[in-house]
Amino acid sequence: MHEYETLTLTVDGRGVAICTLNRPEKRNAMTDRMLAELIDMAGRMSADPDVRAVILTGAGDFFCAGGDLSWMKQQIEADRATRMKQARGLADALFVLNTMEKPLIGRINGSAFGGGLGLISVCDVAIAPATAQFGFTETRLGLIPATISPYVLARMGEGKARRVFMSARLFPAHEAVALDLLARAVHTEDLDAAIEAEVAPYLTVASGAVAASKRLARSLGPRIEPEVIEATIKALADTWESEEARHGIEAFLTKTPPRWVR
Ligand SMILES: C/C(=C\C(=O)SCCNC(=O)CCNC(=O)[C@H](O)C(C)(C)COP(=O)(O)OP(=O)(O)OC[C@H]1O[C@@H](n2cnc3c(N)ncnc32)[C@H](O)[C@@H]1OP(=O)(O)O)CC(=O)O
Numbered sequence: 001m002h003e004y005e006t007l008t009l010t011v012d013g014r015g016v017a018i019c020t021l022n023r024p025e026k027r028n029a030m031t032d033r034m035l036a037e038l039i040d041m042a043g044r045m046s047a048d049p050d051v052r053a054v055i056l057t058g059a060g061d062f063f064c065a066g067g068d069l070s071w072m073k074q075q076i077e078a079d080r081a082t083r084m085k086q087a088r089g090l091a092d093a094l095f096v097l098n099t100m101e102k103p104l105i106g107r108i109n110g111s112a113f114g115g116g117l118g119l120i121s122v123c124d125v126a127i128a129p130a131t132a133q134f135g136f137t138e139t140r141l142g143l144i145p146a147t148i149s150p151y152v153l154a155r156m157g158e159g160k161a162r163r164v165f166m167s168a169r170l171f172p173a174h175e176a177v178a179l180d181l182l183a184r185a186v187h188t189e190d191l192d193a194a195i196e197a198e199v200a201p202y203l204t205v206a207s208g209a210v211a212a213s214k215r216l217a218r219s220l221g222p223r224i225e226p227e228v229i230e231a232t233i234k235a236l237a238d239t240w241e242s243e244e245a246r247h248g249i250e251a252f253l254t255k256t257p258p259r260w261v262r
């Protein structure tokens with residue numbers, strides 16, 4: 001299948017694609033390269049008439065540790081135009097994944113933080129092991145959940161989002177189910193069977209109708225309007241300009257605890 005640097009992509013004889021985030025040594029954190037490759041993958045899979053469903057998963061034990069903090073550190077040093085361009089890369093990847101013409105099934109192989117929960121939120125269904133942990137950890141880093149927020153809010157609503165966004169509290173898989181981030185939490189050994197059960201219906205139903213019903217659900221559900229996305233891009237570029245983000249990211253990368261002034 002297609003060669004990527006940060007992803008692996010295979011398609012089996014049934015038309016089931018498996019896209020794996022493949023930076024396990026960095027807990028599959030998302031770089032600009034990975035975002036561009038996800039956009040390319042989504043375009044290819046949407047356009048391929050032989051593909052009936054796409055499974056999104058991660059290599060190793062962690063699903064995705066969110067935005068790559070070394071990449072974010074570069075944005076802190078960058079000028080405003082670069083920050084906006086890079087923030088847009090993240091927003092674009094989420095938008096393109098959310099609007100894929102194929103079912104996107106999250107085989108959430110482990111924990112997910114920050115932007116990793118954005119990836120989960122653009123899946124049509126996501127299932128994880130009951131032992132996985134989740135958290136919108138941005139405020140620990142002086143950052144905010146920005147580009148991911150429209151997709152997360154569409155799932156859990158404002159009230160629940162405020163609580164988990166602001167506190168950065170880690171929560172277990174069963175709470176992620178209650179928040180509508182996950183459809184189910186299963187024993188690790190049952191994960192592949194649960195994913196297979198989600199894939200099976202797509203092998204027989206009409207692909208055009210699947211794509212149309214996904215478009216309809218999106219258009220009738222909470223609106224992901226261009227101005228909302230623009231606001232999230234500006235918010236991420238703004239947060240990269242903050243002293244808190246500079247300090248929080250530096251503390252993470254140098255493996256020291258952050259010392260918040262207030
Ligand atoms: C999308 C938006 C915002 C964000 O996503 S902000 C980022 C949110 N993510 C986090 O807060 C996760 C930070 N990472 C951790 O807390 C831990 O690393 C972990 C994921 C819990 C894993 O812990 P573990 O003990 O298993 O492993 P290490 O800590 O030793 O990590 C291994 C290796 O991976 C590197 N790494 C982990 N996460 C990241 C990351 N997000 N970015 C870059 N690198 C990461 C870590 O540095 C280690 O690397 P070494 O070279 O081996 O030191 C904004 C929006 O919404 O718009």
